[in-house]
Amino acid sequence: MTKLDTSYPLDASAQADLQQKQALIDAVPDYSDRVDLANNYWTNRKNNAAFNGTDGVKAVLMAMCHGLQRCCYCEDSLGDEIEHIFPKALFPEKTFVWENYLFACGGCNSPKSSKYAIFDSSGTFHQLVAPKDKTLRAQPPTPYISAVINPREDNPMDFWELDLTDFTFRITVTAGSSNYQKANYTLNELLYLNNRENLVQGRATAYIHFKNLVYTYSNTSTIDPIRGGKIIRKSPFFHVWLEIVRQFNDGKLKHVDNDLYTWLLEQKAKKPFDLLAIS
Secondary structure (H helix, E strand, O other), X not given: OOOOOOOOOOOHHHHHHHXXXXXXXXXXXXXXXXXXXXXXXXXXXXOOHHHHOOOOHHHHHHHHOOOOOEOOXXXXXXXXXXXXXXXXXXXXXXXXXXXXXXXXXXXXXXXXOOEEEXXXXXXXXXXXXXXXXXXXXXXXXXXXXXXXXXXXXXOHHHOEEEOOOOOOEEEOOOOOOHHHHHHHHHHXXXXXXXXXHHHHHHHHHHHHHHHHHHHHHHHOOOOOHHHHHHXXXXXXXXXXXXXXXXXXXXXXXXXXXXXXXXHHHHHHHHOOOHHHOOO
C-alpha cells in the first residue's frame, strides 16, 4: 500500500451530483433508515454520469492508482471495485463522499467488507462490524478517530517497513501506541497483507523485477529514461520500489543486497531519471 496522489481533480458536476445524493441520505433522521437508503442509492448508481464521465469518479480513481489500475491496498490485482474506505453499512454519511473512495480488488474488498475500527473520544479502540440483522444496527460513537490506515490521507510507510528478505511488513511505530493499533489492525486484521501468500510471493517477484531494471539501467547507456520511469510507475507492487529506495537512502540495503546497493550507487551518479528519488 502506497500513499495516493489525490491532486487529480474530480469534475465539478460529478462532485455536485455526489453531494446532492449525500444530502438526501443525511436528511433521513433514523440511522438504520439512512443505511438502507445509502445501500439503495448505491445499488442504483450504475448509469450515473458522475461515476462514468470522462472526469468522473471511475476515471479519476483510475488515474490515482499505481501500476496499471492496481488495487490501492495490495497493489497486485486489478482495482475494479469502488471501495468505501469508511464502509457505507456503518457510515452512511460517507456513501457519496468523494474523499471516501478508492479502487480496490475483490481480494481486499471482500474481507474488509463492512468492517472498520475507530478510537472513541476516550481513545479506546473499537472494531465495528455491520450486523446482517438491521434491528441490531448501532450507530458508531461520536466523536471518533479512524483506526485504519487510509492511503488517501496516510503514508503507510510511516507505519511499517517491508522486509526485503522475506517480503512481509514489520510495524515500525511504538508498540502499544494508537498508531501501532492502527497499523496492526489494518495490516493483519482487515486486509491481511502479510497473510496472503500470493501477495508475499508477488512482492518477492516485484523485487527481482526492479532489481533487474536497475541492473539494466546501470549497464546500458542507451535506454530512454522517460520510458524507464514509466516502466517503474506501471509495475505492480510499486511500494516495493519505494522500499528499495528508502533502504538505499538509509543504508540498510547494503546489508540486505550489496549488488543492488552498488548498482543504485552507479545509477545515482548517472541520474538518468528523477523517479529514483535518491538524494
